[in-house]
Amino acid sequence: MDQPIGVIDSGVGGLTVASELIRQLPKEQLIYLGDTLRCPYGPRPKQEVVEYTWEMVDFLLNKNIKMLVVACNTATAYTLDELRANLSIPVIGVxxxxxxxxxxxxxxxxxxxxxxxxxxxxxxxxxxxxxxxxxxxxxxxxxxxxxxxxxxxxxxxxxxxxxxxxxxxxxxxxxxxxxxxxxxxxxxxxxxxxxxxxxxxxxxxxxGEETAREISTILSFNKKLYNGTRIPKHQFFTTGRLHVFESIANKWLQQPLGFVKNINLSEKSFNK
Amino acid sequence: MDQPIGVIDSGVGGLTVASELIRQLPKEQLIYLGDTLRCPYGPRPKQEVVEYTWEMVDFLLNKNIKMLVVACNTATAYTLDELRANLSIPVIGVxxxxxxxxxxxxxxxxxxxxxxxxxxxxxxxxxxxxxxxxxxxxxxxxxxxxxxxxxxxxxxxxxxxxxxxxxxxxxxxxxxxxxxxxxxxxxxxxxxxxxxxxxxxxxxxxxGEETAREISTILSFNKKLYNGTRIPKHQFFTTGRLHVFESIANKWLQQPLGFVKNINLSEKSFNK
CATH class of the missing domain: 3.40.50.1860 (Rossmann fold)
Structure with a gap:
């Protein structure tokens, strides 16, 4: 299964999940989206978190992901059941x-x-x-x-x-x-x-560690682990300032990000 | 999902998995079958292990299990792919x-x-x-x-x-x-x-610990965890001597077995 794993978070926290994923499943390719602009989600009303989360999910579905990881506890608490009921790919929360x-x-x-x-x-x-x-x-x-x-x-x-x-x-x-x-x-x-x-x-x-472990379990059980020999190229997207995200992410992942880009989720122009 | 989880092993070793299952998922009901009579499987040729494992699986399928746990490394190594390809319930190896x-x-x-x-x-x-x-x-x-x-x-x-x-x-x-x-x-x-x-x-x-953890992951992901309030009644079967199995099992599980019975797999009379 060549498709990437999609990871969403309210900001940079989910990079702890991404980092563990890269360590435990080094053949898999990730697309990470951090909604840094609207972070933190913790104090926001439920309906707002649900709306923002769906915007992130729509963005990643257009990238043809094979699995969605909701790497934010607040978003998991509010949206996991709804996402599972509506998506045909496996959805894992934290x-x-x-x-x-x-x-x-x-x-x-x-x-x-x-x-x-x-x-x-x-x-x-x-x-x-x-x-x-x-x-x-x-x-x-x-x-x-x-x-x-x-x-x-x-x-x-x-x-x-x-x-x-x-x-x-x-x-x-x-x-x-x-x-x-x-x-x-x-x-x-x-x-x-x-x-x-x-x-x-x-x-x-x-x-983070535990979620990466369960992602491995579910992908393996569903025969969706990548089993080729490519060198994975991860992609990182942020709704906030590029250089802030990049400097934190470089530090947290302890490796250069490679591809990193700023996007505007509310513009809805990301689908092309 | 009221149905029991089926656990098979070449003997008593799989009780370490059963014990962890009871500890981590105390609401679930188990049916354990240990092929003590023909233990160990380790030195046996592959075809023999495959044949014996299918006999155990057939016995448990007749008990309407919701998941099969192959709690024996040798049987997992030789039969997991074949069991997964042929059974409609989730199959977990160790x-x-x-x-x-x-x-x-x-x-x-x-x-x-x-x-x-x-x-x-x-x-x-x-x-x-x-x-x-x-x-x-x-x-x-x-x-x-x-x-x-x-x-x-x-x-x-x-x-x-x-x-x-x-x-x-x-x-x-x-x-x-x-x-x-x-x-x-x-x-x-x-x-x-x-x-x-x-x-x-x-x-x-x-x-054992790790397999119990993954059983929990897969049951939960497939919405097959039991969520009622019953007090579970486990059942234990052995192909060997009852009192030997019982005394080892009582010690390993650190609790009385409740229901335990000797069966003869080769008689094929167990289906009634």
Missing amino acids: IQPGARAAIKMTNNRRIGVIGTEGTINSKAYPLALQSINSNIVVNDLACPKLAPMVEEGNLTGSEAYDIVYQSLKPLKDKNHIDTLILGCTHYPLVKDLIQEVIGKHVHVISS | IQPGARAAIKMTNNRRIGVIGTEGTINSKAYPLALQSINSNIVVNDLACPKLAPMVEEGNLTGSEAYDIVYQSLKPLKDKNHIDTLILGCTHYPLVKDLIQEVIGKHVHVISS
Whole structure:
């Protein structure tokens, strides 16, 4: 299956999924679209997130993708069921892979989840966790300051530590979780800080790694893995400023992007 | 989806998969069939393993299973493609989940695999690993003494240590693997010994955990997870001696089996 895998995100956070995909499935070709202009999605009303997500999906469907990855927790929480019901290609979100990995890792069945307000208020993680295992106790917590902090490139130092510490404090004081799901694709960039604050005894689950693993499972199960010998050429699109996206992406992916382009989703002129 | 998940194995090794399934998906109901009478499959010719596996599959198809799990590496290596081509339900083997987990874990791309002669000679693991990522270097090694040792209940002590040490020695001397796949469902029972011999720096991948995780992924993706409130009643069948199977299974699953029965596959009288 020569077609590319499509990856959408509200901005740059989904690059943590793309990076893991490139590492775990190095033969596959990606088309990544980050809606950096309208990022973050977390505080937006559901209808707006649904509308923006469909605009991104329409863009990628025109690129003939074989699978759609919704690499944004907020968009997954609001649109996954609708996308699955309406598209003929496999659609993978970031919530269920993280939930399944946490269920595999936990020993005491107490799982913490951190994410944006949108993701946490949607209750998508508790629903996903408990639909698989109703004995799981979920402690979820919105951390509205973390994604903006990461998006600004503020990843180390005492200011970043303080923001992480204050954000996680309510969870640290609670119920002895042994597993913590990073329910926002930005958070793996500050995983070390989060691990330090929450304690070494807690398994910290990065949705990027887990989603890449499940993409591999689903592609393989559906016989859609690429099995030729090409050198993949990935394409990256952003709705925001090109050089900002490019400099963050180069750093996060630890390789030059190759093809990267700015697009205007609302112009609807992208279909040609 | 109320139907049970069917799990087949050459003997008791697949109980490590069943045990993880019960832990990760506690609402699901299992029917397990272990061909203890004709165990081990590892040294048998391919045609014999294919024939025996189909006998087990026919038995479970009559129990109206919603998914088939081939929880035996040798049977997976020899029959997975054929089963998938011929059955209308999803079929999951133990090789690809272990391969994918190893690809996720490795940093230096050097992966070791241990298994029975049948599994190792089939080259199923190198094929699975390299079809996903052609940069992976695989060091595989047949360990014919390990499965019989586990089947005999010989799990600790100096004799077991010596057998594990002598078995793994050729791999230890080689090429600095950072990840080792336990390519036989018996081996998780001596995972601690294997870890001690191979060294703390090597990630040891248990196919049972990983297969359970992928079963969850595939059932969820196909909307076949059970979502009611029943208390599941598992059923266990063996072609060998009932009390031997029962005593090993009780110990491995760390719970009483409930329903367990001896059957004769070659009689073909099981369909009523």
